[in-house]
Amino acid sequence: MRKEILFIVYTFLFLVVQSCFDSSAPNYQYFPDMYEPIGYTTYSESDAFNNGIEAQEPVNGTIPRGMMLYEYPNSNEGYEDAKINLLSPIDYNDEDRAIGKELYGIYCALCHGNKGDGQGILMKREKFLGVPSYADRDITLGSIYHVLIYGRNAMGSHSGQLSIKERWQVAHYAMELRKELIK
Amino acid sequence: MNRIKIKYLKGVLIPLFFITSLSFNFLFSQEEQILTGKKLFNTHCAACHKVKKKAIGPAMRGVSEKYDREWLYSWIKNSASMIKSGDPQAVAIWEEYNRTAMNAFPQLSNVDIDNILAYADYIPPVPVVAQSLPVSSGGENTGNYNDLILIALVLVFLILTAMLILVKRTLIRIASASGVKIVSEKKPKDNIALSILSAFAKNQFLVISSVILLMLSSGYYVYAWMMQVGIDEGYMPVQPIHYSHKIHSGANKIECKYCHSSARVSKHSGIPSLNVCMNCHKNIAEYNGEEDLENGYDRDFYTNEIKKLYAAVGWDEDNQVYTGKTQPVKWVRIHNLPDHVYFNHAQHVEVANIECQKCHGPVEEMEIMYQYSPLTMGWCINCHRESNIDLKGNEYYKKIHEELSKKYGVEKLTVAQMGGLECGKCHY
Structure with missing residues (x-):
């Protein structure tokens, strides 16, 4: 009888040890005080603020360094205004073109297609429908920049993903594609 | 009798044939209309409209009943001019959707628009599907199901072992009751084991070498265990939203x-x-x-x-x-x-x-x-x-790179040769 009891105890212990290897929990550390930061880190929790998050939104009206104010409002009038009056501040050269092409490939080609014909992979897989070809729309550098900031209809804003200069580089590259399409 | 039957059948069959072929024709043309409508809808409208749901603009189903057909033609072809001219219906829908301007589609003909609206109003017949099997119900349920099976299996095995023990006991009891002597095999075995053990203990070389072996192997395992402390390779936490x-x-x-x-x-x-x-x-x-x-x-x-x-x-x-x-x-x-x-x-x-x-x-x-x-x-x-470093297009550091290459006698510099192993690069 003793043997049987021992057997059960051993299986139980084995199961307990086995259950310790849990891929959903982080491993233990030698000296956690050398691993765990004392200061606030990105995305950490913090009781310094009411909502318990370290990452706070900037105070209303804050202007980050290097930011340029954008004066056209997010409305139809603003769009039309930007389309005619907003001009590119950058002197588009080969270097800008290379960057613009790379960024276009990352952020735009998914829907608009590598050629700007509206045949991106999300369109081909029917996740998105009705993405127009650049050739069918009356767009200018200014209107592309405006839409990159605010988004328009089904397209969302990409101002969080692209800096001011990058937006202009992408806009120039998109206009280049349009020229190719219209030819 | 037979003739009458055939005559009668003819009288019914021929008109029936015409009717079915006509309705089939009608169905076919309608199907074609819906197909071309779908194509047009997907290329021109689907960016902002969905068939059944509200999106940027209103859902397309039911639009043809709500508005006059002529009004729809002119709205789709040029909505902005209608709003400008102050058409009450046009202004109302424009206001309802936060003054979102709808693109003008002068390239669509009235027939195209008819096709699109036919597609939008077309409700496909519900396919007859057999009652869904409970197998495909939810992610967590299947997980629970597996767990249940495992628990049941463990229980079954436990009951089996318990039964075996009981059977053994009763067998021994029966045997002793009927006068059968049970020869225990334990004693001679124990003796053999003991004699091996004492022989082993007497051989000093064997003892020392086995102790060394034991220490080495346990050292290996202890080292391996210590080296994995603080390493999270394979860490796979459950996220609040299952993002694939x-x-x-x-x-x-x-x-x-x-x-x-x-x-x-x-x-x-x-x-x-x-x-x-x-x-x-x-x-x-x-x-x-x-x-x-x-x-x-x-x-x-x-x-x-x-x-x-x-x-x-x-x-x-x-x-x-x-x-x-x-x-x-x-x-x-x-x-x-x-x-x-x-x-x-x-x-x-x-x-x-x-x-x-x-x-x-x-x-x-x-x-x-x-x-x-x-x-x-x-x-x-x-x-x-x-890893080698790509030195192209870096004129500013050209001289330094050349000198470093000469110093190490290599053509391509690695990150380490550029100082990528210095403590201060990563620890400060």
Whole structure:
């Protein structure tokens, strides 16, 4: 009888040890005080603020360094205004073109297609429908920049993903594609 | 009798044939109309309109009943001029949808518009589907199901062992009752074991060598155990929203940097904020891609996860507006270096041009994200020793690079030769 009891105890212990290897929990550390930061880190929790998050939104009206104010409002009038009056501040050269092409490939080609014909992979897989070809729309550098900031209809804003200069580089590259399409 | 029957049949059959062929013709032309309508709808309208649901603009089904056909023709061809001219219906719908301007479609003919509206109003007959089997119900249920089977199995085995013990006992009892002597085999065995043990104890060489062997092997295991402390390779936490990299970057081939855009410009690769999700998911409210039923990931499961996103970001799907009631999502961070290590994503992604997959593994195949690399110092340094630096297009440092190449007698410099092993590079 003793043997049987021992057997059960051993299986139980084995199961307990086995259950310790849990891929959903982080491993233990030698000296956690050398691993765990004392200061606030990105995305950490913090009781310094009411909502318990370290990452706070900037105070209303804050202007980050290097930011340029954008004066056209997010409305139809603003769009039309930007389309005619907003001009590119950058002197588009080969270097800008290379960057613009790379960024276009990352952020735009998914829907608009590598050629700007509206045949991106999300369109081909029917996740998105009705993405127009650049050739069918009356767009200018200014209107592309405006839409990159605010988004328009089904397209969302990409101002969080692209800096001011990058937006202009992408806009120039998109206009280049349009020229190719219209030819 | 037979003749009469045939006559009678003829009288019925011939008109019947005409009627069916006519209605078939009618059906066919309607089908064609719907098909061309679908094509037109997908290319021209689907960016802003859905058939059944409100999107940027109103749902298309029912529009043809609500408005006069002529009015619809002129609205679709040029809505802006109608609003300008002050058409009350036009202004009303324009105001209802926050003054969103609808593109003009002068290229569509009246027939095209008829086709589109026919497609929008067409309700496909509900396919007769057999009652859905309970097998495909929900992700968590199948998991529970497996657990239940396992528990049941354990119980069955426990009962079996208990029964065996009982059977053995009763057999012994019966045997002793009927006068059969049970010869225990234990004693001689014990004797043999004892004699081997004493022989072993007397042989000093054997004892010493086996002790050394034991210590070495236990040392090996202790060392291996200690080396894995603090390493999170394979760490695969459960995230608050089940986000599948396999679907997004595998099937749909979305670039890593579309969502993790800060990897290009900052130290952190960044957990994307939810507005980046909404760039696509404002439009994609339902999952209709491939399913993974083995693990319980069916379409309803994925669609439900999209709803979780909507709840967190405060998106009212029915009215297509943000409610303003947001809730932070507590993503669980997977890759985490100790506080005394500095690592910069932009340097590796932009300057060194390293593929994300080199450190993060085949992310495009991961249904659930996990840590692929050990992220130990030895692992970092190994790569710094092996990787060459691309010196092209770097005129400013040309002279230094040439001198370094001469010093080490190599053509291509590695990161280590450029000082990539210095302590202060990562620890400060």
